Each structure stands twice: as structure tokens, then as C-alpha cells.
Amino acid sequence: MAxxxxxxxxxxxxxxxHYDSTFxxxxxxxxxxxxxxxxxxxxxxxxxxxxxxxxxVIFTDGEEAGLLGASSFVAEHPLADRGGVILNWEATGNAGxxxxxxxxxxxxxxxxxxxxxxx
Ligand SMILES: [Zn+2]
Numbered sequence: 001m002a003x004x005x006x007x008x009x010x011x012x013x014x015x016x017x018h019y020d021s022t023f024x025x026x027x028x029x030x031x032x033x034x035x036x037x038x039x040x041x042x043x044x045x046x047x048x049x050x051x052x053x054x055x056x057v058i059f060t061d062g063e064e065a066g067l068l069g070a071s072s073f074v075a076e077h078p079l080a081d082r083g084g085v086i087l088n089w090e091a092t093g094n095a096g097x098x099x100x101x102x103x104x105x106x107x108x109x110x111x112x113x114x115x116x117x118x119x
Contacts, residue, residue, distance in 0.1 A: 004056075
């Protein structure tokens with residue numbers, strides 16, 4: 001886990017992906033591709049300069065065994081109490097376009113912004 005501190009933060013943007021995979025599979029799609037994409041995203045964000053809001057990059061373990069790493073972060077880590085947006089990068093297969101396929105309630109404005117920037 002790493003935090004890229006913002007210069008005028010009003011909250012956190014948490015990027016999460018898991019590095020474990022189902023037993024007996026290499027896990028390239030689920031979820032190593034997301035881990036690789038998040039590492040490149042972190043590199044690009046650092047290169048771009050200071051951000052307004054804090055960005056927390058978290059790589060979790062135990063997802064396939066029952067969301068163990070993510071649950072532990074939410075239950076025990078002080079950064080989980082700060083609020084903000086969590087974007088969990090996950091695989092739904094090994095081909096096709098990147099899509100937003102799940103969200104929690106109350107995210108209409110966020111989805112509108114996402115649709116405008118990621119058509
Ligand atoms: Zn997964």
C-alpha cells in the first residue's frame with residue numbers, strides 16, 4: 001500500500017486490486033492485469049505532479065478466499081475511515097473492453113463523470 005499525498009485534499013481516492021488468484025491458475029486476468037495497470041497508473045500520477053486529493057494505492061491478498069485483504073483494510077486500517085472514493089479494479093474475463101460493472105448506491109454523480117471521461 002502507498003499514499004500519494006494531495007496538495008489540497010478533501011478526501012481520498014483509493015485504487016485497489018488483488019494479487020492472488022484462484023488456485024491452479026496463473027491469474028493473468030484476475031487480477032494481475034489490474035495490478036500491472038495500477039502500477040503504471042501510480043507511475044503516471046507521480047510523474048504528472050501533485051494531485052489535489054490523496055490517492056491510496058492498495059494491493060490486497062486473499063480476495064479469492066473471501067475478500068480477506070480488502071475486508072482487513074476496511075475493518076482495521078486507519079486510512080479506511082477517511083472517506084472518499086474506492087475504485088476496485090477487477091476482472092470479469094480475459095477479453096473484451098474495460099467496463100464498470102458494479103457500484104454501490106448513491107453514485108449517480110460519480111457514474112455521470114465516469115461516463116463522460118471514459119466513454
Ligand atoms: Zn478478482
